[in-house]
Amino acid sequence: MGELKNCPSCGDFFNYTGIRDVCAKCAQDEERQYEEVYKFLRKRENRAANVERIVEVTGVNEDLLYKWVRKGRLQPALFPNLGYPCDNCGKLTNSGKLCQNCTNDLKRDLNQFDAAQNFREAIKQNEKGTYHSDRK
CATH class of the missing domain: 1.10.10 (Arc Repressor Mutant, subunit A)
Incomplete structure (x- = not known):
């Protein structure tokens, strides 16, 4: 219905x-x-x-x-x-919602974000190092 x-x-x-x-x-x-x-x-x-x-x-x-x-x-x-306008910049495209330039920009930004996140994780892991004390 x-x-x-x-x-x-x-x-x-x-x-x-x-x-x-x-x-x-x-x-x-x-x-x-x-x-x-x-x-x-x-x-x-x-x-x-x-x-x-x-x-x-x-x-x-x-x-x-x-x-x-x-x-x-x-x-x-x-x-x-x-074609039809890209949802981001308005340039004509033939497939998807974004033109090729906007798609490439988005991929680049996501890769940069991923790299920054991996870097932050690596720093956190290094900061969690094992500490030894001289207790006797």
């Missing part, structure tokens, strides 16, 4: 079942727009179009294009200038 939600596009209530994130009316409208974009991109001369050009020609919302790329409906392998 689904839950009752407001459609983020039009504000109407709809039964959310996890399949669509908009109401049926808006889903039909999105599908119509998708067909228009796909028809535009199928033409050989338009395959290298970027997001701005697609929005200019078709009038489709930029966020909708990003949604289709993120879900795999418009594949960057077929349309090389498509």
Whole structure:
């Protein structure tokens, strides 16, 4: 059983079942727009179009294009200038939530944190040295 939600596009209530994130009316409208974009991109001369050009020609919302790329409906392998914004810096990416630069930065920071933590542990272990007393 689904839950009752407001459609983020039009504000109407709809039964959310996890399949669509908009109401049926808006889903039909999105599908119509998708067909228009796909028809535009199928033409050989338009395959290298970027997001701005697609929005200019078709009038489709930029966020909708990003949604289709993120879900795999418009594949960057077929349309090389498509992508969606990195969640961190906003640069276009084709996979994941972060672009390659942000992913590399995050890995580097995690490795630095790990090294610092290992260093602190080593110092703690050295401070726990065995002490001998000369009790007789």
